[in-house]
Amino acid sequence: MSHARYFPDEHPALRETLDEYLRSLGARLGRQLFSGEVAALLLAGGYGRGEGGVFLTNGTAGLYNDLEFYLVLNSSRGIAGPARRWCAEESHRGEEQTGVEVEFKILTLAALRRAEPSMFYYDLLSANVSVFGDAPLADRLPPMLRDGARLPAHEAARLLFNRGTGLLFAGQALEQDSDRVRDGFVERNHAKARLAVADAVLALNGRYHFSCTRRAGRLLEPLASVPPNWPRLVAWHGEAVEFKFHPRHEHPSRALLLDRQEELVAAWNEVFLWLESLRLGENFPDAAAYAFYRGRLFPASNPLRNIVLHLRDRLRRGCRLPLCAWRDYPRAALQRSLALLLLPDPEARQGGGRFLGLPEGAPINRVRARYEECWRHYN
Amino acid sequence: MPTMIESNLQDDTLYFRVNTPRLDAATAREFKTECSEHWNPGIQRLTINMAMVDFLDSSGIGALLSVYKRLTTPQSIMRLVDVKPAVQSVLELMRMHRLFEIRA
Numbered sequence: 030m031s032h033a034r035y036f037p038d039e040h041p042a043l044r045e046t047l048d049e050y051l052r053s054l055g056a057r058l059g060r061q062l063f064s065g066e067v068a069a070l071l072l073a074g075g076y077g078r079g080e081g082g083v084f085l086t087n088g089t090a091g092l093y094n095d096l097e098f099y100l101v102l103n104s105s106r107g108i109a110g111p112a113r114r115w116c117a118e119e120s121h122r123g124e125e126q127t128g129v130e131v132e133f134k135i136l137t138l139a140a141l142r143r144a145e146p147s148m149f150y151y152d153l154l155s156a157n158v159s160v161f162g163d164a165p166l167a168d169r170l171p172p173m174l175r176d177g178a179r180l181p182a183h184e185a186a187r188l189l190f191n192r193g194t195g196l197l198f199a200g201q202a203l204e205q206d207s208d209r210v211r212d213g214f215v216e217r218n219h220a221k222a223r224l225a226v227a228d229a230v231l232a233l234n235g236r237y238h239f240s241c242t243r244r245a246g247r248l249l250e251p252l253a254s255v256p257p258n259w260p261r262l263v264a265w266h267g268e269a270v271e272f273k274f275h276p277r278h279e280h281p282s283r284a285l286l287l288d289r290q291e292e293l294v295a296a297w298n299e300v301f302l303w304l305e306s307l308r309l310g311e312n313f314p315d316a317a318a319y320a321f322y323r324g325r326l327f328p329a330s331n332p333l334r335n336i337v338l339h340l341r342d343r344l345r346r347g348c349r350l351p352l353c354a355w356r357d358y359p360r361a362a363l364q365r366s367l368a369l370l371l372l373p374d375p376e377a378r379q380g381g382g383r384f385l386g387l388p389e390g391a392p393i394n395r396v397r398a399r400y401e402e403c404w405r406h407y408n
Numbered sequence: 409m410p411t412m413i414e415s416n417l418q419d420d421t422l423y424f425r426v427n428t429p430r431l432d433a434a435t436a437r438e439f440k441t442e443c444s445e446h447w448n449p450g451i452q453r454l455t456i457n458m459a460m461v462d463f464l465d466s467s468g469i470g471a472l473l474s475v476y477k478r479l480t481t482p483q484s485i486m487r488l489v490d491v492k493p494a495v496q497s498v499l500e501l502m503r504m505h506r507l508f509e510i511r512a
Binding site: 246268 | 432433434436437463464465466467468469470471473474498501502503504
């Protein structure tokens with residue numbers, strides 16, 4: 030099931046449309062002057078892994094998820110500008126052709142060769158559709174990047190951090206009763222969080238797999254460490270896999286979505302603190318204990334390099350994290366802040382601002398805006 | 409057209425036989441849809457014959473739980489019968505035996 034092209038179900042017309050789009054995309058890339066320096070163009074994400082969602086509108090199948098492409102260059106020397114322009118043009122064209130968001134990102138072979146194992150590289154290199162390029166890219170890169178058992182524990186925390194951020198945005202949409210409540214944004218983020226709370230446990234146990242159907246099976250194997258309420262998380266994962274393949278907007282009432290939000294945030298909090306306690310060899314009984322933990326959340330990171338990163342963020346990105354956070358990897362401040370921002374108590378939530386360099390008592394909307402701004406650089 | 413479940417309703421008791429060897433991401437949705445088609449609010453007892461099932465994943469667990477949640481009164485009972493040993497181990501690992509009866 031997980032090895033079907035683009036998506037698991039039979040939708041021949043949609044598959045053919047996507048085939049044609051990729052063929053023409055590859056051909057257009059081949060006509061670019063910089064194409065000789067292109068190692069590969071890969072379709073990654075759900076469709077690249079054969080696990081994309083298909084949304085049915087009155088019986089007609091359409092794409093649901095974004096299309097994520099990675100343009101891998103042998104070297105960016107002298108061609109970064111033209112490559113970026115081509116990606117921007119193709120992103121626009123692709124959205125018009127396919128009706129979904131089309132994203133292009135540029136990587137270089139040198140950066141890939143230097144990369145540390147991460148969920149992102151593992152997913153990208155283990156399963157994708159090659160749109161352009163001769164030799165399989167993965168063969169030219171260190172095999173450890175394709176080893177799901179070697180993902181570091183902080184990658185499990187990162188997965189939860191990103192999905193927890195999705196819950197934060199979903200909660201904000203619900204609070205403001207914005208249009209996002211009605212366009213499926215909240216349901217999507219809830220489904221992603223349901224997948225992640227169980228997937229993070231697999232990653233921590235060295236049992237993560239790029240295919241969510243394989244993960245669905247692995248969840249039922251005996252695992253060395255599981256968090257409280259594990260069976261409920263496994264059942265949620267199953268529901269989320271089903272949503273991933275067969276997304277639908279049921280437009281539940283706001284009240285029902287608020288109930289689900291509360292339940293998911295509580296589960297997220299429980300799993301996140303459990304995982305971080307194990308990863309750091311500490312005991313975090315609640316979010317405040319985690320947020321105000323005196324040690325570094327990324328103890329293996331180089332403090333000097335962290336200072337350079339913070340400095341770069343301050344000067345180039347306008348991301349002003351407080352000086353007291355500079356010895357740790359910048360995502361640490363965001364993780365501490367998120368743990369508080371997801372709490373039900375408004376006063377406790379406001380406390381999330383202090384990790385983002387905001388004064389005591391900054392309005393919650395300002396705290397969230399600052400969080401979002403910084404999260405974009407460290408997700 | 410072959411169906412995923414065969415059903416038989418007697419008074420307030422519904423009997424299902426699962427006609428697939430795998431209750432997983434590929435089949436869970438159809439399983440739930442077919443269960444819905446046979447359901448009525450008066451059902452108090454549900455017996456699911458699992459003789460043919462030899463693989464369950466998280467979607468299968470989710471599907472069984474979603475059927476279980478349809479039983480609304482405290483007196484309601486759900487039983488899984490003819491469960492293969494490997495499937496029984498998985499169900500017990502997931503503590504499903506605390507929610508419904510599981511018999512080999």
